[in-house]
Amino acid sequence: MEEYAISVKNVSKTFKIPLNGHANTLQERFINPFRKKEFREFQALRDLSFDIRKGEFFSVIGSNGTGKSTLLKIVSGIYVPDQGAVKINGKLVPFLELGVGFNPELTAKENVYLNGTILGLTKAELNEYIDEIFHFAELKDFANVPTKNFSSGMAVRLAFSIAIKVKSDILVLDEVLAVGDGEFQKKCYEYFDNMKGKKSILYVSHALNSVNKYSDRVLWLKEDRSYEIGSPKEIVDRYSKTF
């Protein structure tokens, strides 16, 4: 049996979208108490199966609305699949967004502790890492400045510096590189190079260059809910031809 980090088996997910505005109010139920609520069903994923091996860099591509984000949220345990199952082997940390929980009113240092604990670090670990985090982010002089006064680039640098301190076996990355300037992206890619083979990475991106360069395999989610898995070159080539 092959050692896998993430195993996705026959996963389907359908969302119910209420047709007449917001369903979460009593108004709807008062006005039409006997009418069955009307929903439009939106199937985001249909019978999707794949395994990610330990240490593999696995990318997901596809146009908007093909279920990429839904897949990441299911793998991260935020959504539950309607059918099928996801098995995770190791500690998984999702980065669907950098700096989750950042509060603009708090200082950079306070946000490091807040964001860090949300990502799963303990206070003791953060005490140990705090200098390295600010050093890596090149924000030493800004530790006591509220992050609302940060440029978006500074905030992303800080968030990324915290994120890489989180101990994990599996990373789930959703377009985190889309933000930040060239220099920051270079830093991210250096980090990727270092991580390659050590951590399993599930990566969603529209940046086909980076997908091609770093991935071991690529999953292409198509609009008709079918999918293909293959080598980056082959899949990215064929995907590029669709537009």
Added chain:
Amino acid sequence: MRGNELDLYKQFVKTIFKMRYRGSILGFLWVLLKPFFMFLILFSIFSHFAGAAGNLTPKQYAVYLLSGLIIYTFFNEGITWGMNSIMERAGLMIKINFKREIVVISALTMALINFGINFLIISIIALILGISITTLGVGYIFLICFTMFLAMYGISFFTSIWLVYVRDLTHISELVLQLMFYASAVFFPITAIPQRYQFIVKYNPIAIYIQAVRDALILGEVNHWKFVLLSLIISVILVIVGRLYFNKKIVKIAEHF
């Protein structure tokens, strides 16, 4: 198991606390100053109605009034913040998985901290006014508050989930809490209510808690202890059942934000 849940809980409470006073010149001093001046205002207005509360001296009436107010405030904040806790963190919950229960207990803890501060100030006021506070009385008040805390924690397990599905709960709870305020006889004695409506106050748990706290603080007496013990047992059951319900429902909640 993440092993940092206690740290996360502390971070959440700290953040809520910090956010409240951020940017003000006096900062944390407001934690003490605000309730103190609130009480001063209320005291100067309502001390003129002391006669209405039966056989209390004006000084006792001041403590009578304020202790009722802080118990109701504790109830109001606990119910409101507990109910809003999940919705308020929706943005976070659709991005990362952590133990969701922590946001509920953090909100309740905030209400408890507020109560603790208010109680401290009231105790100081009571001492200044020459009321002798007994250890037994204070101990009993702590037991009552612990019971209320558990009850509200249990209730929040349900309401925090329901609010996601039925947003109208915000408005409904405001009305219910307003109703509870008048049904708890905070500002007026029960004897001021027409006989045939007095049962509302008599059977209202909050009104009973308030009465018990007043007796414990002013007279050092332990009254209504049977009710308090019974409600403690019910609260524990509520927490256990609520937690089961919460854990069952929470896995699907992210889709409904």
